[in-house]
Amino acid sequence: MAFVTRQFIRSLSSSAALHAAIKHVTIIGGGLMGAGIAQVAASTGHSVVLVDTSEDILKKSAKGIESSLKRVAKKKFAEKPEDGEAFIQKILKNISTSTDAASVVQGTDLVVEAIVENLKVKQDLFGALDKAAPEHTIFASNTSSLPIADIASSTARLDRFGGLHFFNPVPMMKLVEVIKAPGTSQQTFDSLLEFSKALGKHPVSCKDTPGFIVNRLLVPYMLEAVRLHERGHGSKEDIDVAMKLGAGYPMGPFELLDYVGLDTSKFIIDGWHEKDPDNPLFAPSPLLNKLVAEGKLGKKTGEGFYKHK
Ligand SMILES: C[C@H](O)CC(=O)SCCNC(=O)CCNC(=O)[C@H](O)C(C)(C)COP(=O)(O)OP(=O)(O)OC[C@H]1O[C@@H](n2cnc3c(N)ncnc32)[C@H](O)[C@@H]1OP(=O)(O)O
Numbered sequence: 001m002a003f004v005t006r007q008f009i010r011s012l013s014s015s016a017a018l019h020a021a022i023k024h025v026t027i028i029g030g031g032l033m034g035a036g037i038a039q040v041a042a043s044t045g046h047s048v049v050l051v052d053t054s055e056d057i058l059k060k061s062a063k064g065i066e067s068s069l070k071r072v073a074k075k076k077f078a079e080k081p082e083d084g085e086a087f088i089q090k091i092l093k094n095i096s097t098s099t100d101a102a103s104v105v106q107g108t109d110l111v112v113e114a115i116v117e118n119l120k121v122k123q124d125l126f127g128a129l130d131k132a133a134p135e136h137t138i139f140a141s142n143t144s145s146l147p148i149a150d151i152a153s154s155t156a157r158l159d160r161f162g163g164l165h166f167f168n169p170v171p172m173m174k175l176v177e178v179i180k181a182p183g184t185s186q187q188t189f190d191s192l193l194e195f196s197k198a199l200g201k202h203p204v205s206c207k208d209t210p211g212f213i214v215n216r217l218l219v220p221y222m223l224e225a226v227r228l229h230e231r232g233h234g235s236k237e238d239i240d241v242a243m244k245l246g247a248g249y250p251m252g253p254f255e256l257l258d259y260v261g262l263d264t265s266k267f268i269i270d271g272w273h274e275k276d277p278d279n280p281l282f283a284p285s286p287l288l289n290k291l292v293a294e295g296k297l298g299k300k301t302g303e304g305f306y307k308h309k
Pocket residue numbers: 068069071072075143144166167168169170171172173215218250251256260
């Protein structure tokens with residue numbers, strides 16, 4: 001009986017240790033995704049450092065987080081709006097910012113990378129962080145389309161490297177894809193599942209295959225919509241309405257492309273096309289390429305397929 005009790009206490013304390021293990025999180029990249037991940041991690045009691053390349057970008061990220069929290073507070077404290085401000089300030093206190101990733105990872109349990117969708121840039125970042133971060137620190141990438149194993153190959157911690165793929169807008173979307181690359185240890189994978197649950201998200205387990213689950217289905221669908229429009233078979237407005245009213249999607253494919261970012265969408269499709277040039281689902285789109293070349297990247301720049309306020 002004493003043995004069973006000791007075993008039970010040990011298993012409780014080891015699962016508590018697993019939880020306690022991820023308390024301090026460093027998010028690299030304060031754009032659409034990084035700011036959302038920082039907001040959710042801070043809202044669930046984690047201590048967060050948000051890193052980007054300039055103070056100006058970090059100011060914009062902080063503003064975005066605050067306005068998103070205002071939307072949350074407006075709902076949560078509809079009856080007592082005066083409590084909403086205290087709620088926002090308490091969460092914001094959990095977030096600090098930095099432009100020097102190597103110096104802030106020294107005290108972190110988990111690094112979540114959400115920078116540009118470019119393999120070389122991600123590898124360079126993780127290669128440098130690997131030298132600066134403590135042994136126990138887990139590295140995770142929020143990549144939409146790149147193999148986790150390729151990103152991890154720039155480090156010497158393949159066992160402590162996995163994928164955490166969040167969805168936009170992070171505060172609203174419940175799913176996190178947790179990716180186990182061939183080198184990811186079971187302990188790391190379990191910690192990432194635990195962390196996702198601690199954020200209030202619903203994790204699903206994914207293999208390290210192109211696009212994991214959601215993007216492997218969603219990105220070809222969005223590109224098919226662009227091709228359908230390029231062939232003159234439907235206006236973007238009609239295609240969007242059709243998919244919302246005919247398939248029950250909350251956004252049409254063109255609205256969603258603008259929401260995700262046309263640059264990010266192009267990075268994804270170009271990368272897959274390079275690896276599998278004969279797959280028609282991964283064919284580049286002249287219209288998408290033209291908009292990106294014009295700097296029309298979607299909602300984040302004020303114009304993409306549509307103009308945004
Ligand atoms: C490519 C990548 O690798 C992977 C991806 O991320 S793919 C993209 C995945 N995302 C999607 O598919 C998003 C599809 N769109 C949607 O689910 C919905 O349109 C949406 C949740 C974004 C917005 O919902 P919608 O009803 O259209 O608009 P809206 O009324 O403004 O917002 C609905 C609620 O969400 C809240 N909300 C929306 N965005 C928010 C944000 N960033 N922060 C906080 N709250 C937010 C609003 O306050 C509102 O709350 P309420 O209904 O209680 O008042």
